[in-house]
Amino acid sequence: MTSINPTLSPAGGTSVPPAGPPAARRRSSRAAETRRKWYEIIGLTTPAVAVYVMFVLVPMGFAVYYSLFRWRGVGPPTEFVGFNNYILAFQDPIFLDALRNNAIIVFGSLLLQGPIALAVALLLNRRFRGRTVFRLLVFVPYVLAEVTVGIMWKLLLTGGGTVDALLKQIGLGSFVQAWLADLDVVIWTMLFVLTWKYVGFAIILLLAGLSNVPPELTEAAAIDGASWWQTQRHVMFPLLGPTIRIWMFLSMIGSLQAFEVIWVTSVPAVRSLGASATMATYMVDNGFFARLWGYGNAVAVILFAISFIAALLFQRFLLRRDIEGAVTGRRS
Amino acid sequence: MAMKHRAGATLALFVTTALLVAGCNGGDSEAPAENELYKNPVTMTWWHNASQDGPGKTYWEKVAKDFSALHPTVTIQIEAIETNQLQRTRLPAALLSSDPPDIFQAWGGGEMREQVEADYLKDITDQVKDEAANIGSATEIWQVDGKQYGLPYRMGIEGIWYNKDMFAKAGITAPPTTFEELNQAVTKLKAINVIPIALGAGDKWPAAHWWYNFALRACSVDTLKKASVDLVFDDPCFVKAGQDLKTFIGTNPFQPNFIATPGQNDPTSANGLVANGKAAMELMGDWNRGTLETVAEDPKALTKFLGWFPVPAIAGSAGDPKAALGGGDGFACAKNAPAECVEFLKYIVSPEVQKGFAETGTGLPVAKGAEAGVADPALKSILEATSGATYVQLWLDTAFGSTVGNAMNDAVIAIFAGNGSPEKVVEAMKAAAKK
Numbered sequence: 058m059t060s061i062n063p064t065l066s067p068a069g070g071t072s073v074p075p076a077g078p079p080a081a082r083r084r085s086s087r088a089a090e091t092r093r094k095w096y097e098i099i100g101l102t103t104p105a106v107a108v109y110v111m112f113v114l115v116p117m118g119f120a121v122y123y124s125l126f127r128w129r130g131v132g133p134p135t136e137f138v139g140f141n142n143y144i145l146a147f148q149d150p151i152f153l154d155a156l157r158n159n160a161i162i163v164f165g166s167l168l169l170q171g172p173i174a175l176a177v178a179l180l181l182n183r184r185f186r187g188r189t190v191f192r193l194l195v196f197v198p199y200v201l202a203e204v205t206v207g208i209m210w211k212l213l214l215t216g217g218g219t220v221d222a223l224l225k226q227i228g229l230g231s232f233v234q235a236w237l238a239d240l241d242v243v244i245w246t247m248l249f250v251l252t253w254k255y256v257g258f259a260i261i262l263l264l265a266g267l268s269n270v271p272p273e274l275t276e277a278a279a280i281d282g283a284s285w286w287q288t289q290r291h292v293m294f295p296l297l298g299p300t301i302r303i304w305m306f307l308s309m310i311g312s313l314q315a316f317e318v319i320w321v322t323s324v325p326a327v328r329s330l331g332a333s334a335t336m337a338t339y340m341v342d343n344g345f346f347a348r349l350w351g352y353g354n355a356v357a358v359i360l361f362a363i364s365f366i367a368a369l370l371f372q373r374f375l376l377r378r379d380i381e382g383a384v385t386g387r388r389s
Numbered sequence: 390m391a392m393k394h395r396a397g398a399t400l401a402l403f404v405t406t407a408l409l410v411a412g413c414n415g416g417d418s419e420a421p422a423e424n425e426l427y428k429n430p431v432t433m434t435w436w437h438n439a440s441q442d443g444p445g446k447t448y449w450e451k452v453a454k455d456f457s458a459l460h461p462t463v464t465i466q467i468e469a470i471e472t473n474q475l476q477r478t479r480l481p482a483a484l485l486s487s488d489p490p491d492i493f494q495a496w497g498g499g500e501m502r503e504q505v506e507a508d509y510l511k512d513i514t515d516q517v518k519d520e521a522a523n524i525g526s527a528t529e530i531w532q533v534d535g536k537q538y539g540l541p542y543r544m545g546i547e548g549i550w551y552n553k554d555m556f557a558k559a560g561i562t563a564p565p566t567t568f569e570e571l572n573q574a575v576t577k578l579k580a581i582n583v584i585p586i587a588l589g590a591g592d593k594w595p596a597a598h599w600w601y602n603f604a605l606r607a608c609s610v611d612t613l614k615k616a617s618v619d620l621v622f623d624d625p626c627f628v629k630a631g632q633d634l635k636t637f638i639g640t641n642p643f644q645p646n647f648i649a650t651p652g653q654n655d656p657t658s659a660n661g662l663v664a665n666g667k668a669a670m671e672l673m674g675d676w677n678r679g680t681l682e683t684v685a686e687d688p689k690a691l692t693k694f695l696g697w698f699p700v701p702a703i704a705g706s707a708g709d710p711k712a713a714l715g716g717g718d719g720f721a722c723a724k725n726a727p728a729e730c731v732e733f734l735k736y737i738v739s740p741e742v743q744k745g746f747a748e749t750g751t752g753l754p755v756a757k758g759a760e761a762g763v764a765d766p767a768l769k770s771i772l773e774a775t776s777g778a779t780y781v782q783l784w785l786d787t788a789f790g791s792t793v794g795n796a797m798n799d800a801v802i803a804i805f806a807g808n809g810s811p812e813k814v815v816e817a818m819k820a821a822a823k824k
Contacts, residue, residue, distance in 0.1 A: 212657075235646050240808075325591060345477040346473075
């Protein structure tokens with residue numbers, strides 16, 4: 058929508074009886090038309106824009122503003138400290154631990170969930186008895202509420218709990234760890250729980266992608282004598298590209314903002330030692346629990362900036378073909 | 390045309406903003422100050438932290454109803470909110486807004502000092518003189534610079550809850566009165582194969598309270614009082630507290646994986662270990678009677694074996710051996726709350742209402758004349774010890790305020806996890822005081 062095509066000019070322009078110079082008449086009717094179009098746009102977008110401005114842009118602006126103050130959330134912020142809160146954050150070893158943990162979750166999720174999801178999706182895309190049941194089961198963890206999942210795994214993983222007992226039963230007793238207490242183990246436990254929770258989402262996305270592949274292509278490949286694997290490798294994978302990239306994008310953003318499952322599953326002490334903290338849990342622990350509201354806002358802004366930059370880079374380099382024009386600008 | 394688009398978007402934004410601003414101005418009317426009591430109908434909002442269904446929550450409902458029956462002009466709307474949410478998010482946000490609750494939970498100490506400095510609270514010094522006198526020195530925690538801003542309804546000191554049967558089995562004849570005796574008791578309890586001390590370090594504060602007690606023993610009362618007001622922690626006694634704690638942790642008195650063990654509320658918690666006969670001791674406040682019961686498989690057995698003794702003394706230390714750590718819950722009125730709010734506060738701490746509160750078993754009352762409501766022998770011994778204590782130091786994380794308190798707790802937890810140090814605790818506290 059960069060120009061109004063004069064040939065598509067409104068019917069009103071021709072129905073109005075000629076009066077005055079045609080050029081002027083034409084201009085005024087077109088102006089009226091444009092005005093009407095703008096009324097429509099304003100009328101239809103105002104509710105959405107209002108909500109967006111009120112609950113996204115305004116809070117973001119406030120977050121940036123508050124992050125420049127030393128403020129405990131009591132009374133209005135008065136003590137301006139510039140970027141000191143940001144400096145403090147990057148000097149805090151616990152925040153750096155949180156950054157490292159986020160990185161582990163981002164890459165760990167991609168590396169674990171990607172192959173699992175692809176394998177399961179390819180499997181579930183074949184026709185076999187009970188396919189619907191399997192599809193349903195695979196998706197169940199994703200549908201469960203984060204808090205439910207967190208409490209469930211917390212109970213299962215407690216020292217001497219179900220997981221430990223199960224491992225001992227099947228003769229893997231030597232693998233038993235202090236899943237939630239060992240500071241070196243806990244982040245991997247978290248990664249496991251997150252993978253369990255979200256792999257279903259990846260599978261569903263990929264299944265949707267697979268169902269979009271026209272059957273003619275696989276049929277053609279079959280006629281050409283391609284094996285099942287060759288069909289997957291040379292027909293399905295390339296056509297799944299856009300879906301995989303979108304999933305990677307969503308997974309990455311979700312991992313950067315990981316909060317609920319970790320907040321519920323890991324205990325406060327382990328979090329505060331940095332072993333299972335993420336940027337989001339660090340933000341809440343410091344913003345609300347230590348009542349450093351200015352500082353907490355600074356962490357929020359850092360989290361936003363990192364997510365935003367990651368999203369832009371991802372779109373610029375990987376999603377470019379998939380979302381042509383939306384963010385990356387028009388390709389001529 | 391791209392230009393035009395942007396202009397349109399800007400316009401839409403302006404329209405929106407204008408609408409919003411108009412909307413916001415709509416409800417900005419201030420109720421006139423009311424001086425005459427019970428003349429006009431008032432509705433007060435009351436935020437408390439008895440959010441779990443149980444005797445505590447039911448009792449507050451009854452208290453509000455009874456007060457409305459006494460004074461028909463007053464309607465009280467209760468909102469029960471979980472402590473952490475109430476204290477960390479809901480209350481601070483509500484106080485920032487122009488419409489805070491009229492009467493709400495107040496924990497005293499550093500937080501109250503900040504609230505007073507921001508002019509959030511009603512000065513009730515003159516109206517509650519009699520009530521404050523009846524409560525005694527505990528009211529000091531809800532004072533800022535000698536003025537009363539809230540009143541407690543529950544208060545108690547911390548001590549060690551123990552299993553009398555296990556002590557007898559291990560051959561411990563009397564509750565330890567010094568740390569040497571406590572260490573001996575730990576050795577004897579290990580010999581009969583029970584966890585000597587349950588620790589809910591996962592929630593941080595149950596572990597941090599051990600450090601508080603070592604600080605209370607190492608530091609003089611004056612040092613602690615001064616630290617609470619000035620947030621200065623230069624006295625070497627604060628390092629000494631950490632060293633003593635480290636030595637104590639070195640004797641391995643706690644259950645394995647204590648760093649991930651929650652404090653209360655579920656059977657796997659430290660409370661669960663004590664309530665169900667797996668651990669012999671636990672350091673905890675007066676509310677523990679109720680929280681132990683909620684996780685006990687056999688509450689009757691619990692009542693039989695449960696005992697309580699004060700935190701042991703450390704020979705030759707600067708601290709007052711008769712001083713104790715404690716804390717409580719109270720309520721405060723918002724600055725612009727109606728005068729009826731103070732009346733309601735006075736009603737809550739009246740001996741009758743306090744007696745009823747004590748009967749719920751959810752905590753120890755503060756008002757004289759309510760003691761009869763305390764039936765449990767363990768709670769009775771706390772009540773005696775509280776009145777016998779020469780000085781009650783408010784929980785250090787509350788006394789120093791959330792910021793220092795949180796940093797202190799985190800640094801203490803690091804000692805428990807084996808990667809902290811006594812010096813780092815003090816450094817963290819000093820750094821947080823500046824944050």
